[in-house]
Amino acid sequence: xxxxxxxxxxxxxxxxxxxxxxxxxxxxxxxxxxxxxxxxxxxxxxxxxxxxxxxxxxxxxxxxxxxxxxxxxxxxxxxxxxxxxxxxxxxxxxxxxxxxxxxxxxxxxxxxxxxxxxxxxxxxxxxxxxxxxxxxxxxxxxxxxxxxxxxxxxxxxxxxxxxxxxxxxxxxxxxxxxxxxxxxxxxxxxxxxxxxxxxxxxxxxxxxxxxxxxxxxxxxxxxxxxxxxxxxxxxxxxxxxxxxxxxxxxxxxxxxxxxxxxxxxxxxxxxxxxxx
Amino acid sequence: xxxxxxxxxxxxxxxxxxxxxxxxxxxxxxxxxxxxxxxxxxxxxxxxxxxxxxxxxxxxxxxxxxxxxxxxxxxxxxxxxxxxxxxxxxxxxxxxxxxxxxxxxxxxxxxxxxxxxxxxxxxxxxxxxxxxxxxxxxxxxxxxxxxxxxxxxxxxxxxxxxxxxxxxxxxxxxxxxxxxxxxxxxxxxxxxxxxxxxxxxxxxxxxxxxxxxxxxxxxxxxxxxxxxxxxxxxxxxxxxxxxxxxxxxxxxxxxxxxxxxxxxxxxxxxxxxxxx
Amino acid sequence: xxxxxxxxxxxxxxxxxxxxxxxxxxxxxxxxxxxxxxxxxxxxxxxxxxxxxxxxxxxxxxxxxxxxxxxxxxxxxxxxxxxxxxxxxxxxxxxxxxxxxxxxxxxxxxxxxxxxxxxxxxxxxxxxxxxxxxxxxxxxxxxxxxxxxxxxxxxxxxxxxxxxxxxxxxxxxxxxxxxxxxxxxxxxxxxxxxxxxxxxxxxxxxxxxxxxxxxxxxxxxxxxxxxxxxxxxxxxxxxxxxxxxxxxxxxxxxxxxxxxxxxxxxxxxxxxxxxx
Numbered sequence: 023x024x025x026x027x028x029x030x031x032x033x034x035x036x037x038x039x040x041x042x043x044x045x046x047x048x049x050x051x052x053x054x055x056x057x058x059x060x061x062x063x064x065x066x067x068x069x070x071x072x073x074x075x076x077x078x079x080x081x082x083x084x085x086x087x088x089x090x091x092x093x094x095x096x097x098x099x100x101x102x103x104x105x106x107x108x109x110x111x112x113x114x115x116x117x118x119x120x121x122x123x124x125x126x127x128x129x130x131x132x133x134x135x136x137x138x139x140x141x142x143x144x145x146x147x148x149x150x151x152x153x154x155x156x157x158x159x160x161x162x163x164x165x166x167x168x169x170x171x172x173x174x175x176x177x178x179x180x181x182x183x184x185x186x187x188x189x190x191x192x193x194x195x196x197x198x199x200x201x202x203x204x205x206x207x208x209x210x211x212x213x214x215x216x217x218x219x220x221x222x223x224x225x226x227x228x229x230x231x232x233x234x235x236x237x238x239x240x241x242x243x244x245x246x247x248x249x250x251x252x253x254x255x256x257x258x259x260x261x262x263x264x265x266x267x268x269x270x271x272x273x274x275x276x277x278x279x280x281x282x283x284x285x286x287x288x289x290x291x292x293x294x295x296x297x298x
Numbered sequence: 299x300x301x302x303x304x305x306x307x308x309x310x311x312x313x314x315x316x317x318x319x320x321x322x323x324x325x326x327x328x329x330x331x332x333x334x335x336x337x338x339x340x341x342x343x344x345x346x347x348x349x350x351x352x353x354x355x356x357x358x359x360x361x362x363x364x365x366x367x368x369x370x371x372x373x374x375x376x377x378x379x380x381x382x383x384x385x386x387x388x389x390x391x392x393x394x395x396x397x398x399x400x401x402x403x404x405x406x407x408x409x410x411x412x413x414x415x416x417x418x419x420x421x422x423x424x425x426x427x428x429x430x431x432x433x434x435x436x437x438x439x440x441x442x443x444x445x446x447x448x449x450x451x452x453x454x455x456x457x458x459x460x461x462x463x464x465x466x467x468x469x470x471x472x473x474x475x476x477x478x479x480x481x482x483x484x485x486x487x488x489x490x491x492x493x494x495x496x497x498x499x500x501x502x503x504x505x506x507x508x509x510x511x512x513x514x515x516x517x518x519x520x521x522x523x524x525x526x527x528x529x530x531x532x533x534x535x536x537x538x539x540x541x542x543x544x545x546x547x548x549x550x551x552x553x554x555x556x557x558x559x560x561x562x563x564x565x566x567x568x569x570x571x572x573x574x
Numbered sequence: 575x576x577x578x579x580x581x582x583x584x585x586x587x588x589x590x591x592x593x594x595x596x597x598x599x600x601x602x603x604x605x606x607x608x609x610x611x612x613x614x615x616x617x618x619x620x621x622x623x624x625x626x627x628x629x630x631x632x633x634x635x636x637x638x639x640x641x642x643x644x645x646x647x648x649x650x651x652x653x654x655x656x657x658x659x660x661x662x663x664x665x666x667x668x669x670x671x672x673x674x675x676x677x678x679x680x681x682x683x684x685x686x687x688x689x690x691x692x693x694x695x696x697x698x699x700x701x702x703x704x705x706x707x708x709x710x711x712x713x714x715x716x717x718x719x720x721x722x723x724x725x726x727x728x729x730x731x732x733x734x735x736x737x738x739x740x741x742x743x744x745x746x747x748x749x750x751x752x753x754x755x756x757x758x759x760x761x762x763x764x765x766x767x768x769x770x771x772x773x774x775x776x777x778x779x780x781x782x783x784x785x786x787x788x789x790x791x792x793x794x795x796x797x798x799x800x801x802x803x804x805x806x807x808x809x810x811x812x813x814x815x816x817x818x819x820x821x822x823x824x825x826x827x828x829x830x831x832x833x834x835x836x837x838x839x840x841x842x843x844x845x846x847x848x849x850x
Contacts, residue, residue: 055333055349057607061778066823071778073607076650079681098352129355224559226337226347270556271342280822283776331609331625374628405631500835502613546832547618
């Protein structure tokens with residue numbers, strides 16, 4: 023392991039300990055499919071989810087929250103209004119927020135919504151390879167075409183490496199592209215996290231829950247690159263430990279919350295597989 | 299077992315194998331209580347759920363989806379608009395869709411919504427006996443009264459046999475009425491599927507998840523009758539295998555997703571109890 | 575145990591038996607994070623949830639429901655309209671309803687919504703200490719300040735004892751304040767229920783599910799004080815039995831639904847820890 027990778031593994035362990043100590047409030051505008059898992063994953067991790075989406079209270083929640091999550095799933099006109107209000111409030115209150123551009127590339131509506139949110143400057147973007155490629159393309163920073171497949175990824179994160187880097191540079195943010203190997207980039211550096219288990223792709227809202235975790239880690243550090251790596255490593259290691267041989271997605275989801283809850287910094291540091 | 303029943307058992311096995319091979323995209327407008335279970339059941343089954351409801355993207359999702367689900371639970375004005383837009387788009391793109399008329403008969407609002415959706419020609423209808431009887435009655439195809447009890451069934455599917463047949467003939471669709479024994483009819487034939495377990499009635503959204511599975515099977519065959527039988531048999535057999543003696547509804551739901559995931563065509567064919 | 579406490583333990587057992595016998599219909603306007611758990615907990619308990627929020631059908635559902643739940647989480651303009659319509663319909667149809675003022679005190683929007691709902695006269699209020707203190711303060715019945723922390727409680731129920739009593743007297747309702755020890759008051763009497771387990775605070779929507787249970791118990795008795803005590807005792811005892819040493823929140827939630835389902839009146843009576 024390179025010295026950069028070794029440092030990031032150690033910082034992930036330290037950030038996990040800090041997160042549990044501080045119990046950051048993470049405001050989540052997340053889609054209706056994922057609300058239960060996102061809130062439970064944040065609780066299990068040691069954060070305090072606040073599932074508020076109303077524009078009427080965006081400022082008051084942003085003032086109190088330590089990190090914010092804007093997830094574009096189950097989009098609607100009302101939801102667009104909520105996402106924009108909450109992201110704008112996060113900006114005014116200088117709270118870091120993560121954009122999860124669910125299904126971007128699949129429809130014009132999602133593309134316009136994502137473009138509007140990008141202009142509000144997320145600290146991080148978390149998406150699958152298809153979403154990251156689509157987002158880079160519609161932002162004009164990459165010409166590579168992405169074939170969306172509903173909201174599931176049709177591409178490997180490696181295919182999104184250059185678009186992700188271009189996106190990170192253009193918007194001065196961190197891009198976390200998830201898949202078999204997760205990639206985190208700030209536009210210059212790229213780190214891969216090779217944890218996780220195949221069954222994770224058969225449980226709904228796992229990506230949304232990871233975006234929630236990114237919001238929690240952003241809340242406790244000024245280093246968004248380290249926050250994205252930590253969130254990816256924590257989810258990947260907990261996922262590996264939760265996946266039993268021959269186990270199904272029902273059992274996995276239960277185990278996963280248990281493993282998020284009892285993951286020690288030692289286990290995290292011992293199992294995280296990072297590579298430059 | 300009659301030769302028709304035997305053929306349907308074999309076709310159910312073949313359809314399950316096809317579904318896993320093709321991984322159809324199933325667009326779901328489903329109620330907010332059921333979103334988590336519907337999406338997870340579709341993932342476990344091997345399909346790819348797309349939980350999009352926005353009229354703004356109905357055409358783009360319908361173009362990409364292979365099957366569509368319109369579920370009337372947690373109804374609202376916005377939801378009516380979504381259901382109508384998505385069902386209409388499914389029609390324009392010639393994608394088969396299933397109507398789940400949750401709670402129809404309980405209120406005028408649901409009755410009007412169901413009537414409007416029926417005119418858009420679902421390939422299949424999936425409801426409990428009370429809902430099917432209410433739907434037949436409000437469509438003017440049956441005079442039998444149904445006493446709704448909230449959204450839970452107050453009747454046995456057998457009581458809905460004639461209304462279900464009348465409904466299927468009037469709208470040239472398949473009607474799947476669920477209960478202790480599920481009944482599938484095209485208005486002429488009626489097949490009963492006698493699988494399942496009592497605990498399934500104590501887990502929320504199991505009917506909605508079955509409607510999701512109907513959408514997945516409709517997506518991969520031109521025979522909607524066989525699709526409804528396969529969905530019912532798969533759910534019933536997985537339910538039987540998931541129900542442990544003395545087990546509660548929490549454990550059941552976890553096991554059920556595991557059994558949907560690892561159900562083999564041999565197990566399905568060996569356990570399905572069909573009768574004309 | 576005092577004779578009052580002993581009587582309440584016995585009445586809790588009797589109410590649990592009655593609930594399972596009558597299977598009351600409980601209409602729930604509850605937040606989107608909690609819908610799955612609220613509905614599943616009601617099913618497990620033996621009630622019949624009806625998750626309808628539409629103002630268009632508020633009167634028809636209120637006519638049929640036996641108890642009603644109004645939960646302010648994931649608030650929005652539409653949700654305010656739903657809550658007011660459903661609470662008003664419950665009043666017209668003389669059905670008891672419980673208010674769960676999620677996050678009140680955190681924002682002006684929630685304060686105004688809660689104040690409007692209080693005027694519609696809930697039979698019971700269920701909240702954490704921070705919410706009960708905030709509600710008492712904004713109602714002008716108590717001057718004690720509460721520091722909200724997102725939607726999680728920042729206070730012990732004991733700190734809310736006087737505000738809860740003042741609130742109960744001012745609105746002639748029962749107030750159930752939950753925490754390490756739950757407190758039930760009608761403004762004169764106060765009973766503490768000391769069951770439960772720490773892991774319950776790490777599972778989302780457990781408080782919302784308890785509010786659902788309050789709605790179910792209100793539905794089957796004219797004694798709302800006994801209903802609140804029974805709901806708290808049932809949740810606390812089921813929670814204790816569900817919490818395994820070293821177990822995580824994923825396993826807990828599964829076990830909890832199983833224990834709600836198979837909890838006997840004897841176990842309830844034997845384990846409930848009540849004190850005046």
